[in-house]
Amino acid sequence: MATIESIQNAYIDYVLTEGEQPKSVYIFAKQNEMTEAEFYQFFGSFEAVEQNIWAEFARKTLMEIRGQEIWGGYSAREKALSFFYGFFELIKNSRSFAIYTINKQPKGFTTPRVFEQLKDIYENFADEILKEGLESSELSDRKFFSKRYKDALWVQFVFVLNFWVNDNSAGFEKTDEAIEKGVNVTFDLFQRSPIDNLFEYGKFLVKNGGIKDKMGF
Amino acid sequence: MTDENNKVSPTGGDPIAIGLEGASEQNSMPTTKVQRSAKFVTTGIKIGGNYIKHYSKKLFNPDMDKSELNEDNATDIYKSLSELKGSALKVAQMLSMDKNLLPQAYVDKFTQSQYNAPPLSGPLIVQTFRKYFGKNPDQIFDKFNIRSTNAASIGQVHEAELNGKRLAVKIQYPGVGDSISSDLKLVKPFAFRMLGMSERDLEIYMREVEERLLEETDYELEVRRSVEFSTACANLDNVVFPNYYPELSSKRIITMDWLEGKHLREFLATNPSQELRNQIGQALWDFYNFQQHELRAVHADPHPGNFLITPDGKLGVIDFGCIKEMPEDFYYPFFSLTSTNLLDNKVETIKAFRQLDMIHKDDSPAQIEFYYTQFREMIELFAMPYLHDHFDFSQTAFFDQLYRFGERLSKLPEFKQARGVKHFIYVNRTNFGLYNILHELKAQVKTDTYKPHVVLEY
Numbered sequence: 077m078a079t080i081e082s083i084q085n086a087y088i089d090y091v092l093t094e095g096e097q098p099k100s101v102y103i104f105a106k107q108n109e110m111t112e113a114e115f116y117q118f119f120g121s122f123e124a125v126e127q128n129i130w131a132e133f134a135r136k137t138l139m140e141i142r143g144q145e146i147w148g149g150y151s152a153r154e155k156a157l158s159f160f161y162g163f164f165e166l167i168k169n170s171r172s173f174a175i176y177t178i179n180k181q182p183k184g185f186t187t188p189r190v191f192e193q194l195k196d197i198y199e200n201f202a203d204e205i206l207k208e209g210l211e212s213s214e215l216s217d218r219k220f221f222s223k224r225y226k227d228a229l230w231v232q233f234v235f236v237l238n239f240w241v242n243d244n245s246a247g248f249e250k251t252d253e254a255i256e257k258g259v260n261v262t263f264d265l266f267q268r269s270p271i272d273n274l275f276e277y278g279k280f281l282v283k284n285g286g287i288k289d290k291m292g293f
Numbered sequence: 294m295t296d297e298n299n300k301v302s303p304t305g306g307d308p309i310a311i312g313l314e315g316a317s318e319q320n321s322m323p324t325t326k327v328q329r330s331a332k333f334v335t336t337g338i339k340i341g342g343n344y345i346k347h348y349s350k351k352l353f354n355p356d357m358d359k360s361e362l363n364e365d366n367a368t369d370i371y372k373s374l375s376e377l378k379g380s381a382l383k384v385a386q387m388l389s390m391d392k393n394l395l396p397q398a399y400v401d402k403f404t405q406s407q408y409n410a411p412p413l414s415g416p417l418i419v420q421t422f423r424k425y426f427g428k429n430p431d432q433i434f435d436k437f438n439i440r441s442t443n444a445a446s447i448g449q450v451h452e453a454e455l456n457g458k459r460l461a462v463k464i465q466y467p468g469v470g471d472s473i474s475s476d477l478k479l480v481k482p483f484a485f486r487m488l489g490m491s492e493r494d495l496e497i498y499m500r501e502v503e504e505r506l507l508e509e510t511d512y513e514l515e516v517r518r519s520v521e522f523s524t525a526c527a528n529l530d531n532v533v534f535p536n537y538y539p540e541l542s543s544k545r546i547i548t549m550d551w552l553e554g555k556h557l558r559e560f561l562a563t564n565p566s567q568e569l570r571n572q573i574g575q576a577l578w579d580f581y582n583f584q585q586h587e588l589r590a591v592h593a594d595p596h597p598g599n600f601l602i603t604p605d606g607k608l609g610v611i612d613f614g615c616i617k618e619m620p621e622d623f624y625y626p627f628f629s630l631t632s633t634n635l636l637d638n639k640v641e642t643i644k645a646f647r648q649l650d651m652i653h654k655d656d657s658p659a660q661i662e663f664y665y666t667q668f669r670e671m672i673e674l675f676a677m678p679y680l681h682d683h684f685d686f687s688q689t690a691f692f693d694q695l696y697r698f699g700e701r702l703s704k705l706p707e708f709k710q711a712r713g714v715k716h717f718i719y720v721n722r723t724n725f726g727l728y729n730i731l732h733e734l735k736a737q738v739k740t741d742t743y744k745p746h747v748v749l750e751y
Contacts, residue, residue: 145429145431161419162420
């Protein structure tokens, strides 16, 4: 009896051996001794299989990191870092498949379809830790911008993913560095920073300093 | 400014702010330290700016390579280093007798600025453990403090507990090895320009430095050596070593016993008695000279941070990252010179100088005479502690003399070219570093415990 997992594994094996998607669900099902109907019971298309594999990576990562004893003591920043490290450690084992699907995606600014489910899970997670961070005032609540924090985290994620695809260093140490530096910078920007003060000061001057008149505006 | 103001007080330890690198951390006055780090902060900012510049240019011209970026970076690094110049570089010159050590100072300062990195995040530590042991730190140890207690030069130290034992776990920053090589490449062309040394000359020294620095990043090697050296030195009085746990160590992680104790500066702040200071000084002297003269390989990083003074007045040695091995063809000519019997024999002394490449084959008779006089004076100073059976390192006169000598040397145009074999870099750093710590301790030391092996003729 086919299961989600057996279909996924068979699919990964197929694309990595053949270098391309099966010609049809019929051929794929026949090769794996199931009926087409069985396949459709779980997935509507091959793309759905790929989407689910990526979503699974994220779900597994979350389960793993949330199970760590230390998790409760982490700040939002550390939770994000923990997700990144856990995720890339996990997909290391499926690197060929990951690269195969990533390279297949059209280059562009929109989120590749294969990441759609993954993105949902990721954004839920990001929302959750950002909310925590804002509540504990680890992060700075800024008008308009705080709503965009999770987008920044997604951009960060896509960046590291691409970095990892091209990383040749032993044990992907460079990716670790990219995560450590990148995520920290992103969170530094989320925190209250001199820029906030500068902005406040600017506002103050405009209101009270008569700066417009003096500057001859 | 008068000359007086320029001169750094010998008691401040600055003249031999030695050991060059790390030592400055504890020796120089706090204000200087702040200024220095400020310097590196600004350099860091500039370099960050350079990257931004590079990437924004690259956005419009994807073919652009990195050479301009490297050039920009190195210029800024060079600028900040030349502002630091004052004592740091003079000292370097003095220590190296010529310019051998300059690249070292350059590199040290440079790497230091690199690794004044922010502490590793908790998740990265967990990740490092998972990578090398397949487990989280809390699955390996009974207790593990995710916040680091100390920064090591290329990593950080965490406290842990296993089976009731308190442990120190050192974790290396990822990518350090890679950046050392690329950093050195970056520094090279500027070192050429700065030192006016020929590329070939400098290459030899740079390679020596690179080798040592890369060795320091190999934690598996460090564990092996720590075990070897602590076993070999186990019989020395008042010197203690932590146990190492190879099964809990890996390429990026070292686990050892937690040594209780104070760092040199904290120790001195407790106003220890002369007797206690002598005891620690003696332990240091024995530790170094036993290694140099009996093992012919030496812990080449006399950075005060690598030692602890235990509550029962013993010297704890906690870092074997940097080991310099001394080949015979360096050891004998160099240490034989510390014996007056040889140094009084001009013909044999010149032979030894030649063997150490301090006098070159194609030097004219006048040059030979000149370098002979200079180096002889240098060696005499270096060998002073060996002259009698004890030496009082508290006397400032000796350090004053060293400083003045180095000062004079740095002004002589003859010392623009490279002289001396590459081994001098680390051997000098070690010995002058040791002298300096002993000076800080104001220790009186019996210097005939482990004497150099001497050959009287060549």
